[in-house]
Amino acid sequence: MKQFAAVYGADPEGVWAAPGRVNLIGEHTDYNDGFVLPFALPQRTVVGASMLDTQQWTVWSEQADERIEFDLSEHVSGWGAYVAGVVWALREAGFDVPGARMAITSDVPLGAGLSSSAALESAVLTALVDLGGLDLPVDERPALAQRAENDYAGMPCGIMDQSASIRCRAGHALFLDCRSLEVEHIPFDVAAAGLAVLVIDTKAPHRHVTGEYAARRAACEEAARVLGIPALRDATPDSVAAITDPVLQRRARHVVTEDQRVIDTVALLRDGRVRDIGPLMTASHTSMRDDFEITVPEVDAAVEAAISAGAYGARMTGGGFGGCVLALADTDATDTVAAAVAESFATRGFAPPEPFVAIPGHGAVRL
Structure with missing residues (x-):
């Protein structure tokens, strides 16, 4: 990832990506324990990351053209809240989250209702889980990313956006029961x-x-x-x-x-x-x-x-x-x-x- 190398002077240990989403149908039903049918977009947020041996996180965002640093003693606001919220939610769930340096790029449009925030959370979460070798099954990850957005970033969204960004399959829409969190991948080859x-x-x-x-x-x-x-x-x-x-x-x-x-x-x-x-x-x-x-x-x-x-x-x-x-x-x-x-x-x-x-x-x- 050339952006990571430009910012930090070295290649990242890995590169992860998570997509934005559109919801085919089922709006404002997720937080009512109902049903939704989103699918993932080709547009995605990409995170290059490497571990640090301290409990600190440095994050650069191409879209914000800003670099931030934080540790566990502070609450982060702005776009960084979606990154820090993932670290916080992982720690609240009992995981030993690795410190990391990250570089973030994205072609998910901001403010367009295409879940740019969920794409950011999901990409960062996937990167940190892999870097730290954390035992967090894929089907449990959306709820943790949702908690980052609800309880840390302060947006009372349901679980649909994070579920779509993490669990969708190409060529399918994700039929999600937001109460049981059971999913069915519905063929959607338009x-x-x-x-x-x-x-x-x-x-x-x-x-x-x-x-x-x-x-x-x-x-x-x-x-x-x-x-x-x-x-x-x-x-x-x-x-x-x-x-x-x-x-x-x-x-x-x-x-x-x-x-x-x-x-x-x-x-x-x-x-x-x-x-x-x-x-x-x-x-x-x-x-x-x-x-x-x-x-x-x-x-x-x-x-x-x-x-x-x-x-x-x-x-x-x-x-x-x-x-x-x-x-x-x-x-x-x-x-x-x-x-x-x-x-x-x-x-x-x-x-x-x-x-x-x-x-x-x-x-x-x-x-």
């Missing part, structure tokens, strides 16, 4: 079906994402309390309809219907009916817009333009309040869809969007 998933980075700035995300999670927890159930995973459409608070009812209705849309999407993919998942994607977006209220004008415009241009379905992906839209379209129609979205944005005075075709990739790995 190209073989003559289709493509077009990711449209709307470039919409995330608006109040941390506070609004926390507010949505709190509303879901309150709705579950009102219903007397452990989580909204256990709610039914009839029980949700009985909630008297209109806001809590809408929030809960999104989660219950979204869980069902994930299950229905998986059933269609198992039958090889890839094209037929389009309406479920669009219904998911409508629910996020109307019931969960997490979309913004840019993503709504992108979905509308994509469908008008012939996409079989489209939806926002990620936590909301900005970020990316997914559109399922014929392979030879992606340029048409992308052009329609760009024209719609220009008409509305939005910043130009940035489209790319997403090919399901693999999870964290040593290169």
